[in-house]
Amino acid sequence: MSVRYGPITALANVDFAVAAGELVALVGRNGAGKSSLLRALAGLVAYRGTVEHHPAACPRDRGRVRVAYVAQRATPRWDLPVSVRQVVGTGRLDPRRWWRRPGAGDRQAVDAALRRVGVWSLADRPVQALSGGQAQRVLLARALAQEPDVLLLDEPCEGLDAASTGALVDALTALAADGVAVCCALHEIDLARGAFRRAVAVDRTVLADGPAGEVLSRGRVADLFGLAGTG
Numbered sequence: 001m002s003v004r005y006g007p008i009t010a011l012a013n014v015d016f017a018v019a020a021g022e023l024v025a026l027v028g029r030n031g032a033g034k035s036s037l038l039r040a041l042a043g044l045v046a047y048r049g050t051v052e053h054h055p056a057a058c059p060r061d062r063g064r065v066r067v068a069y070v071a072q073r074a075t076p077r078w079d080l081p082v083s084v085r086q087v088v089g090t091g092r093l094d095p096r097r098w099w100r101r102p103g104a105g106d107r108q109a110v111d112a113a114l115r116r117v118g119v120w121s122l123a124d125r126p127v128q129a130l131s132g133g134q135a136q137r138v139l140l141a142r143a144l145a146q147e148p149d150v151l152l153l154d155e156p157c158e159g160l161d162a163a164s165t166g167a168l169v170d171a172l173t174a175l176a177a178d179g180v181a182v183c184c185a186l187h188e189i190d191l192a193r194g195a196f197r198r199a200v201a202v203d204r205t206v207l208a209d210g211p212a213g214e215v216l217s218r219g220r221v222a223d224l225f226g227l228a229g230t231g
């Protein structure tokens with residue numbers, strides 16, 4: 001797969017696969033193409049090449065692969081008087097059937113997502129009243145309400161404190177254990193090394209792909225892409 005923005009080649013000949021149940025850290029310097037890769041996988045930017053989905057390889061074969069995406073710095077303008085539950089419920093909207101009223105299945109999916117990321121107690125709170133870390137978890141809950149097979153997250157830990165980061169990573173690890181393919185762009189190399197099983201290092205193309213401990217071994221990181229602060 002390749003992604004271009006006019007004269008800029010963001011990605012060239014990227015080739016990798018993510019299996020159900022994998023927890024993958026996508027790492028690389030600023031401008032390496034991590035967001036472009038996630039956005040291409042989510043179908044949000046044009047790309048050359050192919051993205052193949054294999055529904056039969058998902059724990060629940062629904063005939064198509066559901067992909068959910070949480071954008072970088074995704075904090076939306078929450079100046080409407082809506083609750084956390086309502087925002088998470090928007091994850092259930094189907095633009096092809098926008099007139100459909102939410103049913104019991106939708107309510108169950110929203111409740112499960114709220115519990116899964118630990119924001120159940122915030123369900124009735126207005127979204128304007130959330131901290132940045134709480135808002136990030138609500139956005140994850142909205143993605144989970146889609147009951148995705150593939151979950152793509154762009155810098156979900158940015159701006160989170162250690163406790164919120166730990167809670168988020170625990171939620172992602174549990175999702176992967178349930179068979180969701182989780183792919184997460186990260187700048188926190190120590191976190192990627194410690195909490196993720198697999199790391200894919202990107203700089204316009206895939207530089208390295210394998211067990212996170214190996215790809216991000218202290219000796220290799222600086223060689224791979226001159227990432228700072230890794231000891």
Ligand SMILES: Nc1ncnc2c1ncn2[C@@H]1O[C@H](COP(=O)(O)OP(=O)(O)OP(=O)(O)O)[C@@H](O)[C@H]1O
Pocket residue numbers: 005008009010028029030031032033034035036037
């Ligand atoms: N909409 C756009 N129009 C033009 N160029 C873009 C656009 N989006 C990204 N780029 C360029 O594509 C390249 C890859 O950007 P991308 O955002 O994918 O990198 P990244 O690895 O996610 O960076 P960061 O870690 O800083 O978020 C960069 O050179 C960037 O300037």
